[in-house]
Amino acid sequence: xxxxxxxxxxLVKPSETLSLTCAVSGYSISSGYYWAWIRQPPxxxxxxxxxxxxxxxxxxxxxxxxxxxxxxDTSKNQFSLNLSSVTAADTAVxxxxxxxxGSGYCYxxxxxxxxxxxx
Amino acid sequence: EIxxxxxxxxxxxxxxxxxxxxxxxxxxxxxxLAWYQQKPGxxxxxxxYGASTRATGIPDRFxxxxxxxxxxxTISSLQSEDFAVYYCQQYxxxxxxxxxxxxxxxxx
Numbered sequence: 001x002x003x004x005x006x007x008x009x010x011l012v013k014p015s016e017t018l019s020l021t022c023a024v025s026g027y028s029i030s031s032g033y034y035w036a037w038i039r040q041p042p043x044x045x046x047x048x049x050x051x052x053x054x055x056x057x058x059x060x061x062x063x064x065x066x067x068x069x070x071x072x073d074t075s076k077n078q079f080s081l082n083l084s085s086v087t088a089a090d091t092a093v094x095x096x097x098x099x100x101x102g103s104g105y106c107y108x109x110x111x112x113x114x115x116x117x118x119x
Numbered sequence: 120e121i122x123x124x125x126x127x128x129x130x131x132x133x134x135x136x137x138x139x140x141x142x143x144x145x146x147x148x149x150x151x152l153a154w155y156q157q158k159p160g161x162x163x164x165x166x167x168y169g170a171s172t173r174a175t176g177i178p179d180r181f182x183x184x185x186x187x188x189x190x191x192x193t194i195s196s197l198q199s200e201d202f203a204v205y206y207c208q209q210y211x212x213x214x215x216x217x218x219x220x221x222x223x224x225x226x227x
Binding site for chain 1: 120151153155161162163164165168169175206208209210211214215216217218219220221222
């Protein structure tokens with residue numbers, strides 16, 4: 001079955017760039033679906049960050065668009081998130097997931113990775 | 120941005136009873152509505168999409184209904200493993216601007 005696994009630093013300094021990778025197994029990224037990042041600050045709700053297709057078509061949450069880049073590496077069957085100029089407000093568990101083309105329900109999800117930006 | 124509002128924030132129910140969770144959209148999202156379950160320390164799990172279609176492997180005690188701006192998730196007979204936080208999500212926007220409700224905590 002499809003599995004997703006996030007990886008990356010758990011601590012990022014303020015003003016630096018947060019970089020995470022999501023490795024996909026059991027399914028080829030090039031076969032379809034949009035691949036997405038969603039985050040959840042501690043004790044809070046879920047926020048969609050953005051989604052990308054293997055062709056490079058990418059959409060971002062307007063509130064983060066100026067700082068976010070999501071990219072796909074089909075050769076490694078993985079996709080990545082870069083979030084620049086981070087502050088303590090970017091501290092969250094970051095999840096990777098996928099959703100069908102033309103629809104937005106997400107399944108399955110990676111286990112999530114906590115990224116802390118100290119204040 | 121479409122704002123999703125869930126009620127109540129916390130719902131206290133006994134095992135074996137029925138639970139009804141509500142989700143309201145600030146504008147119509149047609150049937151582009153999903154429900155997720157999240158347990159402590161775990162990722163969300165898709166329960167319902169298209170407002171009423173159960174995801175693969177989801178027990179039939181979970182059901183979704185509604186369209187437009189008003190949606191409901193019903194759990195017909197609560198099991199111990201159902202106590203969790205539930206989120207609704209709209210995905211009606213294109214280009215995508217997906218938004219989630221703030222969650223309902225279902226507690227014993």
